[in-house]
Structures are given as structure tokens and as C-alpha cells.
Amino acid sequence: MSLRQQQSREMALEAAGGSSPMHAPRQQIYPQSVSGVFRNIKWALLVATLAVYYLLPFVRWHRGPSEPSQAVLVDLDHSRFYFFFIEIWPQEVYYFTGLLILAAMTLFLMNAVAGRLWCGYLCPQTIWTDLFLLVERSIEGDRRERMKAAEGPWTRQRLTRAVRKHATWLLIAWWTGGAWVLYFNDAPTLVRQLATFTAPPIAWIWIGILTFTTYFLAGHMREQVCTYLCPWPRIQAALTDEWALNVAYRYDRGEPRGSAKKNDALRLAGAPAGDCVDCHQCVAVCPTGVDIRDGLQLDCIQCGLCIDACDAVMLKVGRPERLIAYDTDVNIRRRAAGLPGLPTRFVRARTVLYAAMIAIVGSIMLYALTTRGSQGLAVMHDRNPMFVQLSNGAIRNAYTVRISNKNTEPRRFMINVGGLEGAQIEGIGAAVEKDGALILTAGPDQTLETRVLVTAPLNVQLPPSQNIVFSMVDLKTSETVKVADHFLAP
Amino acid sequence: MSPDPKTPVKIDALSGVPTTGHDWDGIKELNTPLPRWWVIIFVGTIVWSIFYVIAYPAIPLHSSFTKGVLGWSSRGAVGKDIAALRATRGPMTAALAKASLQAIEKDPGLLEFARAQGKAAFADNCAPCHGAGGGGGKGYPNLNDDIWIWGGALDAIFATISHGIRSGDPQGHDSAMPAFGRDGVLSKAEISNVADYVHTLSGQPAEQGASVASGAKLFAEDCAPCHGVKGAGNQELGAPNLTAHGSLYGSDKEMIVQTLTNGRGGVMPAWSGRLDLATLKALTVYVHTLGGGQ
Numbered sequence: 001m002s003l004r005q006q007q008s009r010e011m012a013l014e015a016a017g018g019s020s021p022m023h024a025p026r027q028q029i030y031p032q033s034v035s036g037v038f039r040n041i042k043w044a045l046l047v048a049t050l051a052v053y054y055l056l057p058f059v060r061w062h063r064g065p066s067e068p069s070q071a072v073l074v075d076l077d078h079s080r081f082y083f084f085f086i087e088i089w090p091q092e093v094y095y096f097t098g099l100l101i102l103a104a105m106t107l108f109l110m111n112a113v114a115g116r117l118w119c120g121y122l123c124p125q126t127i128w129t130d131l132f133l134l135v136e137r138s139i140e141g142d143r144r145e146r147m148k149a150a151e152g153p154w155t156r157q158r159l160t161r162a163v164r165k166h167a168t169w170l171l172i173a174w175w176t177g178g179a180w181v182l183y184f185n186d187a188p189t190l191v192r193q194l195a196t197f198t199a200p201p202i203a204w205i206w207i208g209i210l211t212f213t214t215y216f217l218a219g220h221m222r223e224q225v226c227t228y229l230c231p232w233p234r235i236q237a238a239l240t241d242e243w244a245l246n247v248a249y250r251y252d253r254g255e256p257r258g259s260a261k262k263n264d265a266l267r268l269a270g271a272p273a274g275d276c277v278d279c280h281q282c283v284a285v286c287p288t289g290v291d292i293r294d295g296l297q298l299d300c301i302q303c304g305l306c307i308d309a310c311d312a313v314m315l316k317v318g319r320p321e322r323l324i325a326y327d328t329d330v331n332i333r334r335r336a337a338g339l340p341g342l343p344t345r346f347v348r349a350r351t352v353l354y355a356a357m358i359a360i361v362g363s364i365m366l367y368a369l370t371t372r373g374s375q376g377l378a379v380m381h382d383r384n385p386m387f388v389q390l391s392n393g394a395i396r397n398a399y400t401v402r403i404s405n406k407n408t409e410p411r412r413f414m415i416n417v418g419g420l421e422g423a424q425i426e427g428i429g430a431a432v433e434k435d436g437a438l439i440l441t442a443g444p445d446q447t448l449e450t451r452v453l454v455t456a457p458l459n460v461q462l463p464p465s466q467n468i469v470f471s472m473v474d475l476k477t478s479e480t481v482k483v484a485d486h487f488l489a490p
Numbered sequence: 491m492s493p494d495p496k497t498p499v500k501i502d503a504l505s506g507v508p509t510t511g512h513d514w515d516g517i518k519e520l521n522t523p524l525p526r527w528w529v530i531i532f533v534g535t536i537v538w539s540i541f542y543v544i545a546y547p548a549i550p551l552h553s554s555f556t557k558g559v560l561g562w563s564s565r566g567a568v569g570k571d572i573a574a575l576r577a578t579r580g581p582m583t584a585a586l587a588k589a590s591l592q593a594i595e596k597d598p599g600l601l602e603f604a605r606a607q608g609k610a611a612f613a614d615n616c617a618p619c620h621g622a623g624g625g626g627g628k629g630y631p632n633l634n635d636d637i638w639i640w641g642g643a644l645d646a647i648f649a650t651i652s653h654g655i656r657s658g659d660p661q662g663h664d665s666a667m668p669a670f671g672r673d674g675v676l677s678k679a680e681i682s683n684v685a686d687y688v689h690t691l692s693g694q695p696a697e698q699g700a701s702v703a704s705g706a707k708l709f710a711e712d713c714a715p716c717h718g719v720k721g722a723g724n725q726e727l728g729a730p731n732l733t734a735h736g737s738l739y740g741s742d743k744e745m746i747v748q749t750l751t752n753g754r755g756g757v758m759p760a761w762s763g764r765l766d767l768a769t770l771k772a773l774t775v776y777v778h779t780l781g782g783g784q
Binding site: 021022023024025026224228382383384385386388389390391392393396398426428429449451453 | 523524525526527528529598601602605621622623624625626632634635636637693731733734735736779780781782
């Protein structure tokens with residue numbers, strides 16, 4: 001249980017008159033500003049990830065006259081997803097399945113190597129909360145000033161600061177929602193429409209929804225999203241092990257904790273004395289309000305800010321840095337037992353397994369992507385009737401054929417049926433017959449459906465089911481796709 | 491659960507958290523308070539449900555249900571969706587109703603629309619008898635083959651769908667296969683002979699001991715007026731082609747005997763009053779393009 005939860009429970013206990021309370025109020029957290037290595041890493045990642053998020057829709061990528069020229073675009077109207085040189089059709093959503101598996105495995109691998117790297121540095125909730133805290137701090141002052149103001153009355157200054165803070169938050173939130181909708185429409189056009197109030201209502205609705213969620217989650221909910229709403233901390237606790245690097249308080253070095261003076265005196269006298277001066281700086285800077293000295297805990301997002309805070313203090317009291325550091329359970333335990341630390345083992349069953357799965361899934365996806373054809377053929381045999389006997393006794397099967405042209409210019413294809421000697425092929429609808437084959441013309445980036453009838457020659461002994469092959473050839477490039485199907489007979 | 495205020499709160503020694511006082515073989519339940527905002531939202535959803543019950547259909551009654559003050563109903567919502575769909579399809583539907591059947595099949599856009607509309611209308615109205623893909627069944631013609639009783643050209647199919655067969659529609663097809671046996675025109679032995687002959691018409695081998703010759707003679711007298719001298723049928727009269735492979739009621743002798751004895755009079759409903767012109771045309775084109783159209 002974190003210090004903050006304990007305080008909140010005690011308050012609730014008191015309010016409930018000593019009996020066990022049903023619910024407890026939230027304890028507001030006032031994270032203190034801090035500087036250091038990890039703070040700098042977090043700033044850099046914040047700038048980089050936000051820059052990608054806000055600017056990516058404006059990156060152009062020319063694909064041809066009939067295609068959108070936005071590098072990353074989810075085109076819901078035309079059911080297409082564009083990512084630079086990749087264009088994905090709805091029937092190819094398995095790429096997304098692959099991406100999701102890759103994302104999960106990467107998350108697991110990160111966790112097996114160095115704990116909650118995602119939570120501490122990359123999660124949107126962390127990034128936007130960090131940004132909102134920066135705004136809060138620059139308008140309302142640092143931890144002590146904010147705490148003091150919160151305890152005091154509503155002065156004019158406090159009011160104007162609150163108004164300024166919330167206005168800035170809403171502005172950022174609005175911009176966040178605005179950037180979101182740009183991924184679903186041509187960005188420059190939509191920006192112009194938004195500026196002239198001619199954008200479609202759906203754009204305003206989505207901006208509104210994301211403005212609200214950003215403002216609410218990053219401004220008000222903050223660490224509660226991690227502790228109450230997010231499933232990952234629960235899963236993470238089950239996936240970690242004693243060799244994973246985690247932000248840890250090295251209790252072997254820190255305990256017994258005490259004031260610098262007292263511990264110096266103890267040390268001089270040769271008595272056991274820890275390096276922790278119990279200054280609570282690690283708690284003050286923590287964005288989730290935990291005491292890292294309680295050990296690994298669900299509320300801790302492992303952002304590393306307590307390392308920076310502690311290092312600064314250690315420097316001042318003249319003790320070695322990294323009393324709080326990325327360390328493994330094994331080594332802390334060994335040192336506590338007086339044994340030397342071991343080098344961190346990155347090669348373990350779980351890291352190898354996760355890395356292997358990433359490699360396998362990644363390779364499959366890469367293979368699928370590089371060998372992805374520019375044309376598609378789908379054949380579906382009629383279910384009712386399975387076959388037809390014509391008045392002269394000949395057997396005929398019918399198929400629904402859908403061809404797709406994934407290129408940006410119209411193309412002509414020839415469809416043939418192989419595997420049934422002397423079979424007659426007939427097309428209904430868009431197909432034109434020529435020399436015993438069908439000729440179809442598919443428009444740019446379009447599909448075309450046609451009904452194909454295949455009639456077996458008379459007086460040929462037919463098995464109940466025979467394998468046949470539909471082949472589709474681009475008349476210009478000779479690119480060929482083949483699809484296997486069956487010819488059924490009584 | 492609400493703790494009894496009289497009993498003092500028990501604190502778990504290990505974690506320092508109050509317990510609910512429950513004890514199962516030494517396992518105690520920690521009483522962790524819920525976040526207050528969570529409780530507020532929970533209560534909020536209950537309050538919301540009250541307004542929801544007032545606004546929307548909610549409570550089942552003896553033979554009805556509360557309608558809600560907003561007057562929303564799922565049936566009404568479906569009606570609106572269908573109206574919106576009709577409006578979207580409006581121009582194409584109008585074009586379909588206006589164009590001739592031949593013109594529809596020549597225009598790729600109209601053809602695609604007609605086949606899609608026809609497929610849906612077929613599934614709704616025709617599939618119960620003719621099968622999901624028009625494969626037919628005993629007494630219900632297969633619409634994929636090239637065997638047609640009343641004609642397989644576009645206009646013939648349109649006429650059959652619109653006015654039906656023995657449907658009571660004055661413009662509908664009407665004819666009857668007489669009950670030669672039941673009405674005493676032919677004896678049992680004669681019927682057997684005719685059946686033997688008809689059996690061979692579609693190229694099937696004659697059964698053992700069959701008197702094909704005497705059957706042929708009877709056929710020329712009693713059947714040829716409608717089915718033709720060679721049994722090739724007559725689409726004007728709706729007399730099936732008996733030389734074709736496959737038959738509406740089956741081609742074994744027993745079935746032919748049954749047909750000759752009791753006659754046949756299958757009914758196809760008239761759809762002109764139930765479906766609009768565009769749908770009738772779409773159905774016609776769909777059936778025509780199943781593969782057997784003439």
C-alpha cells in the first residue's frame with residue numbers, strides 16, 4: 001500500500017467514525033519538479049513522440065492521381081489504410097493482427113529486460129500527464145506553492161491562475177483531438193475547413209470527444225488511469241521476474257535510514273548506518289505518489305524521476321549516487337546477504353522467447369508484405385445447386401469470381417480454367433469471352449465481380465469432384481494469380 | 491457490505507488494512523475502500539437508468555410494454571433505415587424500372603445493380619421453394635439449367651414471375667397435366683407402357699420387360715398433342731420437354747407412373763401485385779443470368 005493510499009484510508013476511516021469505510025476520497029498529488037538524466041530522457045521522448053503525433057498527418061506521399069497523397073491515412077470512406085508505401089485493403093486486416101501481436105510481444109520483451117519502460121516513458125497517458133503537469137507547474141508554481149494555495153482560500157491570484165491553467169489544458173486537449181481527426185481525412189483540406197468552420201460535423205464531434213478525454217484523463221484522472229483503469233500493471237506484475245531491471249530502492253545500501261547527521265555519527269562509531277537520509281524527495285517528485293522504498297508496487301510506473309531526485313540528494317550529502325536505480329531483485333538480495341552482485345542476465349528463457357516470437361511474426365509479416373501481389377482473385381463455388389445437368393446431359397458448375405486491381409491504373413485481365421480438358425468457360429456480366437478465356441477490365445484500385453460458368457465436355461467420365469485451377473493473367477505485365485477450386489459432378 | 495458499527499474494525503496485522511471481519515479458514519478479506527469518484531459514477535449510472543426507463547421502451551407488461559416518452563421503437567428505427575436506403579438507391583431503382591430488360595443486361599452498371607437487387611429479392615421471396623441459389627427441388631424447377639417449361643427468354647421469365655403459373659391471375663400461365671389414371675382414360679397396364687416409353691425418351695435405357703412399342707403408340711395418341719410427337723415439349727402450353735436430362739418430378743419410372751395417374755398442377759404465385767416493377771425486373775435479370783437464360 002502506498003503512503004498516499006494509507007493517508008487516504010486513514011482519512012476515510014476517521015470520517016466513517018472508526019468503522020471501516022465504503023469509499024475513500026482521492027489524495028491530490030503535487031509532483032515536484034526535478035532535473036537529471038531520466039528527466040532529460042523523458043523530455044526528449046515527450047518532444048519526439050508528440051512531434052510525431054501532431055505533425056505526421058501533414059507528411060505527403062505521392063501515389064498517383066487517383067490516390068490520396070497523405071503518408072498516413074485511414075480512409076474510412078473508401079476502406080483503405082495508407083502508410084507511406086503500404087496500402088492495405090479491408091480483406092488484409094491480418095496485417096493489423098500481426099502488428100498487435102508484435103506490439104504485445106515488444107511490451108513483454110521490454111518488461112522482461114527493464115520493467116515498465118512503456119509506462120514510464122512512452123505511454124500516451126504518461127506523456128500527456130507530463131505535459132499537463134508542466135503547464136500546471138509553470139502557471140501555479142512548484143509543489144509547495146501549489147499545496148499551500150490548495151489549502152488556502154480562493155484568492156484572486158489563485159482564481160486567475162486556475163483559469164489560465166484550465167484554458168491552456170483545454171487548448172492542448174483541443175489540439176490533440178484536432179490532430180486525431182487529421183489521420184482520417186486529407187490534413188491540409190481539413191485544417192482549412194476547420195479554420196473556416198466548414199468541416200463536417202463528424203470531425204467536430206470527434207475533436208470534442210478527444211478534447212474531453214485528453215483534458216479529463218491527463219488533467220484530472222492522471223495516475224488513477226494507471227492504478228484503477230489500466231490492465232497492464234496487473235499483467236506486468238505476473239510477467240516480471242527476479243532478473244528484470246526495475247526502478248528499485250537499494251535497501252541493502254539505504255537501510256537503516258536516518259538523518260544524515262545521525263547516520264554519519266553511527267558510521268563513525270562503526271555501527272550499521274544506511275545511505276537513505278529519509279528526505280522524502282523520491283516521494284515528492286513521484287507523479288503517482290508512491291514511496292519507492294516500499295519496493296516494487298502496482299502504482300509505480302517506473303519513470304525514473306525518483307532516481308534523479310535521490311541522486312541530487314546523495315550528491316549533496318556526499319554519498320555515492322544511484323541509491324535508487326535500475327537494478328534486479330537478485331542482485332539487491334545478494335548484496336543484502338553480503339555477496340557480490342552478478343552481471344545482469346539479459347539472455348534468459350523469456351527474453352529469448354519474446355525476441356524469437358517478434359522475429360518470427362515480423363518475418364512472416366515482412367514476407368507477406370513484400371510478396372503482396374498487385375492483383376487478387378477470389379473464387380467461390382455455387383452452393384445451390386452444386387452442379388447443373390443441361391438438357392443435353394452436359395454437367396456445368398457455376399462460380400462467383402471477384403477480381404481486384406490494387407494498382408492505380410485500369411488493367412485488363414484474362415481468366416482461364418485449367419485441369420478440365422475441353423471445358424467451356426462462359427462469363428456473365430462484366431466478362432467478355434475470347435478464345436475460350438474471359439477478358440475482364442478492372443478500374444484503378446477497384447474490384448469486379450462476375451459469374452463464371454464452366455461446362456464439362458459431353459461423354460467424359462467425371463469423378464464426383466475434380467480439382468481445377470482458375471488463373472488470372474494481367475494482359476500487359478503477365479503477372480499471374482492462381483486459385484484452386486473444384487468441379488463437381490453427380 | 492455495510493459493517494456493523496457496534497463491532498470494532500479488525501485490522502489485518504500483516505498489511506495494516508482493515509478487514510471485513512469475515513474469516514474463512516484463516517483467510518481474511520481486506521476491506522479496501524473504493525475510490526469515491528468510482529462510487530459516484532456507479533450511483534450516477536443508476537440515476538441515469540431511471541431517466542432511461544422513462545424515455546425509452548423498458549418495462550414489460552402483461553401484453554405490452556412501457557413505450558417511453560421519446561416514442562422511440564426499434565421497428566421505427568428500421569423503417570427509417572429502410573427509407574434512407576430507398577432514397578440512396580432511388581436513381582438506380584428508377585432507371586431499372588424504366589429500362590427494358592434487354593437494355594439492363596447490356597448496361598454493366600445496371601446489370602450489376604439488378605443482379606445484386608435480384609439476389610436479395612430472390613432470397614426473400616423465391617428461395618423457400620427454388621432454393622437459395624435457384625437450385626430447385628422436386629416440383630420446383632432448377633433455374634440454373636437450360637430446361638424451361640414456360641420459356642427462358644427475358645420476357646418469358648418476366649411474364650412467369652409477374653403473373654405466375656396456375657396462380658389465379660387471369661394473365662398467368664394455365665394448363666394442366668391430365669390425371670390419365672384417376673380419370674379412367676388409361677388403364678394401369680397402359681400407363682405402365684407409356685411410362686416405359688417416356689423413360690427412354692431422355693436417353694435412359696428401357697427397363698427389363700418394358701413394352702416400349704405399345705407405350706409409343708399410346709403416347710402418340712394421348713401425349714403428343716401437348717408434348718409433341720418426339721416429346722420435345724411445348725413452351726406455349728407449358729408442356730415439359732421429355733427428352734431433356736433431368737425432370738421436374740424425377741425421371742424414374744415410378745414417378746412417371748404417378749404423374750400419368752394423378753396429373754400435375756404445381757403453382758407458382760403471381761408477384762406483380764406484391765413486388766414493384768423494378769424488383770420484378772431485377773428478379774428477371776437475376777434468374778436469367780443464373781446460367782440457363784435463353
